[in-house]
Amino acid sequence: xxxxxxxxxxxxxxxxxxxxxxxxxxxxxxxxxxxxxxxxxxxxxxxxxxxxxxxxxxxxxxxxxxxxxxxxxxxxxxxxxxxxxxxxxxxxxxxxxxxxxxxxxxxxxxxxxxxxxxxxxxxxxxxxxxxxxxxxxxxxxxxxxxxxxxxxxxxxxxxxxxxxxxxxxxxxxxxxxxxxxxxxxxxxxxxxxxxxxxxxxxxxxxxxxxxxxxxxxxxxxxxxxxxxxxxxxxxxxxxxxxxxxxxxxxxxxxxxxxxxxxxxxxxxxxxxxxxxxxxxxxxxxxxxxxxxxxxxxxxxxxxxxxxxxxxxxxxxxxxxxxxxxxxxxxxxxxxxxxxxxxxxxxxxxxxxxxxxxxxxxxxxxxxxxxxx
Amino acid sequence: xxxxxxxxxxxxxxxxxxxxxxxxxxxxxxxxxxxxxxxxxxxxxxxxxxxxxxxxxxxxxxxxxxxxxxxxxxxxxxxxxxxxxxxxxxxxxxxxxxxxxxxxxxxxxxxxxxxxxxxxxxxxxxxxxxxxxxxxxxxxxxxxxxxxxxxxxxxxxxxxxxxxxxxxxxxxxxxxxxxxxxxxxxxxxxxxxxxxxxxxxxxxxxxxxxxxxxxxxxxxxxxxxxxxxxxxxxxxxxxxxxxxxxxxxxxxxxxxxxxxxxxxxxxxxxxxxxx
Ligand SMILES: Cc1ncc(C[n+]2csc(CCOP(=O)(O)OP(=O)(O)O)c2C)c(N)n1
Numbered sequence: 001x002x003x004x005x006x007x008x009x010x011x012x013x014x015x016x017x018x019x020x021x022x023x024x025x026x027x028x029x030x031x032x033x034x035x036x037x038x039x040x041x042x043x044x045x046x047x048x049x050x051x052x053x054x055x056x057x058x059x060x061x062x063x064x065x066x067x068x069x070x071x072x073x074x075x076x077x078x079x080x081x082x083x084x085x086x087x088x089x090x091x092x093x094x095x096x097x098x099x100x101x102x103x104x105x106x107x108x109x110x111x112x113x114x115x116x117x118x119x120x121x122x123x124x125x126x127x128x129x130x131x132x133x134x135x136x137x138x139x140x141x142x143x144x145x146x147x148x149x150x151x152x153x154x155x156x157x158x159x160x161x162x163x164x165x166x167x168x169x170x171x172x173x174x175x176x177x178x179x180x181x182x183x184x185x186x187x188x189x190x191x192x193x194x195x196x197x198x199x200x201x202x203x204x205x206x207x208x209x210x211x212x213x214x215x216x217x218x219x220x221x222x223x224x225x226x227x228x229x230x231x232x233x234x235x236x237x238x239x240x241x242x243x244x245x246x247x248x249x250x251x252x253x254x255x256x257x258x259x260x261x262x263x264x265x266x267x268x269x270x271x272x273x274x275x276x277x278x279x280x281x282x283x284x285x286x287x288x289x290x291x292x293x294x295x296x297x298x299x300x301x302x303x304x305x306x307x308x309x310x311x312x313x314x315x316x317x318x319x320x321x322x323x324x325x326x327x328x329x330x331x332x333x334x335x336x337x338x339x340x341x342x343x344x345x346x347x348x349x350x351x352x353x354x355x356x357x358x359x360x361x362x363x364x365x366x367x368x369x370x371x372x
Numbered sequence: 373x374x375x376x377x378x379x380x381x382x383x384x385x386x387x388x389x390x391x392x393x394x395x396x397x398x399x400x401x402x403x404x405x406x407x408x409x410x411x412x413x414x415x416x417x418x419x420x421x422x423x424x425x426x427x428x429x430x431x432x433x434x435x436x437x438x439x440x441x442x443x444x445x446x447x448x449x450x451x452x453x454x455x456x457x458x459x460x461x462x463x464x465x466x467x468x469x470x471x472x473x474x475x476x477x478x479x480x481x482x483x484x485x486x487x488x489x490x491x492x493x494x495x496x497x498x499x500x501x502x503x504x505x506x507x508x509x510x511x512x513x514x515x516x517x518x519x520x521x522x523x524x525x526x527x528x529x530x531x532x533x534x535x536x537x538x539x540x541x542x543x544x545x546x547x548x549x550x551x552x553x554x555x556x557x558x559x560x561x562x563x564x565x566x567x568x569x570x571x572x573x574x575x576x577x578x579x580x581x582x583x584x585x586x587x588x589x590x591x592x593x594x595x596x597x598x599x600x601x602x603x604x605x606x607x608x609x610x611x612x613x614x615x616x617x618x619x620x621x622x623x624x625x626x627x628x629x630x631x632x633x634x635x636x637x638x639x640x641x642x643x644x645x646x647x
Contacts, residue, residue, distance in 0.1 A: 023455075023646060024451070024454075024455050026451060045633070045636045045637045045640050045641075046640045046641065047641070047646065047647040048637055048641055048644060048645055048646030048647055049646065050454050050455055050633060052450070052451075052454055054447065054450070054480070055476050055477065055480040056476065058444065058447065059444075059447040059450070059476070059477055059480070060447075061447075062440065062441075062444045062446075062447025062448050062450075062451065062477075063447050063448070063450050063451030063454070064451055065440075065447075065448050065451060066420075066438070066447070066448035066449060066450065066451025066452035066453075066455070067451040067452060067454065067455035068451075069436075069438065069448070069452060070451070070452045070455035070456040070459070071455070071456070072455045074451070074455075088441055088444075089441060089444065092440070092441050092444075215418050215436040215452060215456065215459060216415065216416055216418070216436065216456055216458070216459050217415070218415040219436070220414065220415065220434055220435055220436055220437075221436060221437075222382075222430065222431060222437045222438075222439070223437070223438045223439065224431070224438075224439040225423075225439065225440065225441055226439065233385065233431060234431065234439075
């Protein structure tokens with residue numbers, strides 16, 4: 001039998017991590033993410049896993065990198081100020097291709113900002129937060145149930161693509177309580193690919209992803225944050241540099257079909273489309289219901305994966321609509337990407353930066369203005 | 373030594389990048405000999421470094437190795453050791469890497485008494501970036517960022533490590549290479565957080581600016597300024613002014629972090645098996 005629980009999004013995230021096979025967590029307390037650390041400090045040792053509270057967020061992701069190289073599935077969780085501190089080693093893990101998940105339960109920024117209020121203003125930091133060109137995977141759930149399943153996906157994607165995955169929760173989804181049904185059948189688990197005999201730890205496989213042995217298995221390989229060749233050792237060679245940087249993008253972009261996650265609501269005949277994600281998508285769905293009741297042909301495209309950005313999906317889903325509204329709790333971060341994809345004329349942001357959730361009425365009244 | 377180079381170094385990565393007269397190779401040789409003396413399994417030993425000239429060592433060593441980010445070696449090492457306590461985990465770090473940008477990680481790793489050996493290559497300067505002052509640059513010392521003489525007081529690394537909770541602390545020099553190797557071996561054997569400060573010299577970026585002469589004369593300075601802890605015990609304090617104590621400075625047996633964590637797991641599970 002499957003089991004039903006009434007839990008917070010943060011709790012669902014912790015449970016999802018355990019179900020995904022995560023056996024290592026390192027973190028530093030910060031609202032509104034702390035419950036994830038608290039739950040895992042209790043649960044991990046029960047399954048032989050390890051928890052450690054480090055001295056700061058840099059140390060936490062450093063420990064997660066070390067554990068991951070030791071062969072463990074490892075995650076960390078934080079919020080705004082801590083996410084900023086983690087950027088250094090998110091970049092490291094991207095170049096050194098270390099699988100791990102960084103959960104960011106978004107709160108209002110900049111700086112200490114609005115510590116107990118929701119926000120979606122770290123979407124661009126997830127993409128561009130650390131220096132240098134790189135690809136990234138970022139996922140953002142809208143419900144407690146989805147948080148559970150998507151945490152498992154996040155861990156699986158990190159393993160499959162040997163990359164950090166950014167899990168963008170927000171204070172609303174992280175802290176609200178909803179029913180969580182944990183299916184009886186165990187989830188599909190993906191493990192990192194180990195090298196075949198003679199295969200080098202940085203030779204890309206057919207999907208652009210190199211294999212990764214664990215420390216202690218006799219491979220005696222080298223891991224560095226310097227640009228390196230297929231042997232894993234640093235090189236100043238411009239061609240190798242070019243190939244490496246391009247592959248860090250292409251290994252994700254070329255596999256976008258596998259990474260892309262979204263849902264649609266009432267889009268078949270929609271003349272007006274809302275694009276949203278995370279907590280704001282909940283209000284957007286309600287706005288669609290209210291709009292349909294008034295006879296407006298309104299639909300919702302809900303992004304579940306945000307990076308790599310689903311540009312082609314958005315181009316195709318908006319082809320036949322008159323206008324696109326992007327509802328998000330920031331100054332227009334996804335809105336700007338949508339404008340990049342389909343142009344300014346058709347796109348309008350419904351944006352809130354006052355730390356308050358966007359309401360369905362607010363979305364509908366903006367839509368209505370655009371309709372009539 | 374030849375056999376040691378063959379066995380423990382990635383010979384196709386040599387020659388190294390270090391300047392003539394640099395002490396890094398001497399410390400690294402002492403480390404390799406310590407590993408050899410203890411007979412550590414090369415496949416079960418990980419060496420982790422930060423960023424700096426000294427931290428480039430990991431590229432030359434034939435173990436599982438990580439060249440992390442500046443100051444962060446101990447964070448990776450802590451995660452790896454906690455995940456895989458059966459591995460020997462050794463950290464190589466510079467004086468700046470360890471006590472400036474990595475200072476917070478250093479004191480907390482010491483406080484936890486996690487079974488990691490940290491070998492600090494102390495050349496009193498930021499070598500890799502070309503000679504700026506580090507937390508180990510002496511007062512009045514010249515560097516490219518203290519052109520009028522340094523006004524800060526340096527750390528005493530062993531005192532810092534002991535105060536923070538390290539349970540094995542030693543200091544050696546690149547002049548006293550055999551002893552340095554022995555100290556590193558003892559540190560690796562010690563269960564708990566162990567620190568070996570290796571006083572070294574950087575003739576190019578520190579020596580030149582401070583008119584300390586060439587590599588041999590800097591080596592001579594190391595010899596003259598060092599005094600073994602045993603000899604120091606018999607000397608009055610005024611004879612110790614300006615001297616560095618070398619040898620095993622502190623040792624204590626206290627509960628080790630990963631063992632304590634394993635006890636929690638064992639209490640909660642049957643036989644401590646991972647599920
Ligand atoms: C975050 C960051 N800041 C600064 C640097 C530049 N940097 C590289 S090595 C170094 C200092 C190294 O000095 P030390 O740790 O004493 O090692 P040494 O080179 O002397 O062996 C600095 C400041 C960097 N790589 N990363």
